[in-house]
Amino acid sequence: MKIPQFISVLLHPIVIPTVGVMLYFLVTPINFESNQKLVVLSLVFIITYLIPLLILVLFKKLKLIDSYKTETIHDRKLPIAIMLVVFYLLGNTLHHIQRFNDIALLFYATSLGLVIVYILFHFKIKASIHLLSFGIFTGFFMTLSVIHNQSFLLIIMINLFLSGIVAAARLHLNAHSPKEIYVGFFTGVVAPIITFCVL
Secondary structure, X not given: OOHHHHHHHHOOOOXXXXXXXXXXXXXXXXXXXXXXXXXXXXXXXXXHHHHHHHHHHHHHHOOOOOOOOOOOHHHHHHHHHHHHHHHHHHHHHHHOOXXXXXXXXXXXXXXXXXXXXXXXXXXXXXXXXXXXXXXXXXXXXXXXXXXXXXXXXXXXXXXXXXXXXXXXXXXXXXXXXXXXXXXXXXXXXXXXXXXXXXX
């Protein structure tokens, strides 16, 4: 496997939500019980990692998509439409559990980001989902800085560095144009900020 392809798989969008929630538990000042963390992490992993994989396998079997890589707008439409609903429902579930509003914000924002990506399909713009996820990660910790009056600058800087590596890998693989990379990332950054202002 070539290095750009390895990076794209290692830092795949379906990995980022679980990593983001794990990091949230590690760095935020809120104390959670171990069983609470385990339940939420398990829920996030199943819904944001296992379910997308199962959807892709099912859709490929049913010939609703041409490739697991979902390289075309046609292949992306239905999976993204389903996942934006799933992410919204996950955010709604967490929002009604005491002390999990921050994590609910992450998944509401992800749902909003996917709505924007879906709308862009109608303008023939295939925004990068890889960079969308890193943008959401960045915007989420920027928003947490305001909520908790605490600096998460190191996390944000590391995320920006990784975003650059992923962007370079996606461009090298000809998976996206520079425009699609930028649109994906900045859509991701603004989604948590908009969500925070609305909520």
